[in-house]
Amino acid sequence: MNSSTRVDEGEALWSSRSQRPLYEVKAGLFKGLAHPVRVRILEVLAHGDDVPVAQLLSETGLEASHLSQHLAVLKRHRLVASERRASQVYYRLAFAEVADLLAVARALLTEVLDAARTELAEADGLPALPAADATRS
Amino acid sequence: MNSSTRVDEGEALWSSRSQRPLYEVKAGLFKGLAHPVRVRILEVLAHGDDVPVAQLLSETGLEASHLSQHLAVLKRHRLVASERRASQVYYRLAFAEVADLLAVARALLTEVLDAARTELAEADGLPALPAADATRS
DNA sequence: ACGCGAGTTGATGAATTCATCAAGCCATCA
DNA sequence: TGATGGCTTGATGAATTCATCAACTCGCGT
Numbered sequence: 626m627n628s629s630t631r632v633d634e635g636e637a638l639w640s641s642r643s644q645r646p647l648y649e650v651k652a653g654l655f656k657g658l659a660h661p662v663r664v665r666i667l668e669v670l671a672h673g674d675d676v677p678v679a680q681l682l683s684e685t686g687l688e689a690s691h692l693s694q695h696l697a698v699l700k701r702h703r704l705v706a707s708e709r710r711a712s713q714v715y716y717r718l719a720f721a722e723v724a725d726l727l728a729v730a731r732a733l734l735t736e737v738l739d740a741a742r743t744e745l746a747e748a749d750g751l752p753a754l755p756a757a758d759a760t761r762s
Numbered sequence: 763m764n765s766s767t768r769v770d771e772g773e774a775l776w777s778s779r780s781q782r783p784l785y786e787v788k789a790g791l792f793k794g795l796a797h798p799v800r801v802r803i804l805e806v807l808a809h810g811d812d813v814p815v816a817q818l819l820s821e822t823g824l825e826a827s828h829l830s831q832h833l834a835v836l837k838r839h840r841l842v843a844s845e846r847r848a849s850q851v852y853y854r855l856a857f858a859e860v861a862d863l864l865a866v867a868r869a870l871l872t873e874v875l876d877a878a879r880t881e882l883a884e885a886d887g888l889p890a891l892p893a894a895d896a897t898r899s
Numbered sequence: 900a901c902g903c904g905a906g907t908t909g910a911t912g913a914a915t916t917c918a919t920c921a922a923g924c925c926a927t928c929a
Numbered sequence: 930t931g932a933t934g935g936c937t938t939g940a941t942g943a944a945t946t947c948a949t950c951a952a953c954t955c956g957c958g959t
Binding site: 678679682689690692693694696697709712713714 | 904905906907908
């Protein structure tokens, strides 16, 4: 990756004057979502609002620092927001659209996986299976 | 393009029996989208259907092999499909949902960028600017 | 003030992804 | 058939992202 043009990581998505082409910004957004742990976190947040880190910790079974790093990435991308109340920190999606994005992604995935399954079946001359539903998660 | 430990890349999204947790698959999808060039390509494809490589080549100004590599990534993720007619190769989105995803991403981005802009303005005690519209691309 | 629990930050080596350059295929045309 | 345009594939070093550990900050109870 071209080092001179690099303006990323630190500012992640927005880059002050936003003179950056939108497709770069968009790619940055996807990069922020491009990790299993982060997707998991967002999905948990998409369900219950204002989730304490402790809960994320137990639901994901991750080590605190590891989880925290990913939360930091999500925060840099402004996909989540956090608030400290008493001794605990609570996280939530920064925008409802984040949940929308996950939903659309799931819809697309359903298509893709389904098509792939069908293709494989055809290739093997097998009948298509009843297709497991991807309604949840 | 390593080969030993790699379980990814080759199968990208679906992994045969799909016993892989959905959030991993989803992360894989986002990974496939996580690059400026690939976003650009998808946006071009989202507009005109059945685009010849030559057009992508000129619209992006990329070197042929570079473009091709990204097209290959998109194809592995099954986001695009290609077809060879005579001497040229044509690409198109594999599913309409891909365009949906891009659209939702743009909507989210609008929110994020807008919020960020507002925040910055407030921090500087400046009045919010008229906000450039991100309707296109 | 001291000790802790709850999280976050920093540093570092390992694993991935990128960009580039050199070859390699496939049609089409001379 | 040999040459060419139009793409794709492979290989490799450079740049990034990840996972892990250790150190550190913030509140709260004693």
